[in-house]
Amino acid sequence: MRFLSETKVLACHELRREGARRWLRLEIAGLGAASPGDTVLFSEDGHSPRCRIATVDRFSGGRATLVAKFEADDLAPAAGDGLTVWSNENPAVSVGAGSLIVTTPAFLYRIAPFEQCGAEVFVEDAGMDLWQDLRRRVESGLAWSSVFLALEPVRLQAFAAEFPDANPYLFANMEMSCGIGACRSCHVTVSDNKDGEASCRVGPWFALQRVNLVRLQFASAPFI
Ligand code: FES
Secondary structure, three states: OOEEEEEEEEEEEEEEEEEEEEEEEEEEEEOOOOOOOEEEEEEEEOOOOEEEEEEEEEEOOOOOEEEEEEEEOOOOOOOOEEEEEOOOOOOOOOOOOOOOEEHHHHHHHHHHHHHHHHEEEEOOOOOOOHHHHHHHHHHHHOOOEEEEEEOHHHHHEEEEEEEOOOOOEEEEOOOOOOOOOOOOOOOOEEOOOOEEEHHHHHHOEEEEEHEEEHHHHHHHHOOO
């Protein structure tokens, strides 16, 4: 169920900066509900007409830490600023104990919080043969009730070719604008709904077998 909270920024710190981007950690108060790893959307009161995306890093008693990517020259929220924060409506699936999530070092800031929910996070290292490593782990008896892939679409196509019988979920990393399903900027092309699905409403996880991976390749944002 969607929640919408009027929150206040308690503090804002820069986590890292790379080229034209920077990643900010926002401490906020007044969030109604959330779990670590959740993707939430927010708008800065009086700033930008478009929404931004953040990951819930921690949540306790209405206080939360969010991590969000900004452009280097964007005005950063300051202590005392208001943020309107909302969630998607119907998470298609939940990540928790028994889940394996595969991702890359650059995207780990959005995935690592799921470890607090009991998920195992597997990070692809440079020089690693990811598919061989996964196969070895499955053959050695390490199995999971569900597999989640937070990887670039081209890597998802390679996964589907390597493991044709697997039915993982993919992370659709989409640029968003309205955050309420109205502008179609974040729609994912799926096989069972000709209108597609708005990632801001039901994402970010989608069953890989439903998704047109070629279209996703051209629509999704880089995993950084
Ligand atoms: S951001 Fe507008 S439809 Fe999702």
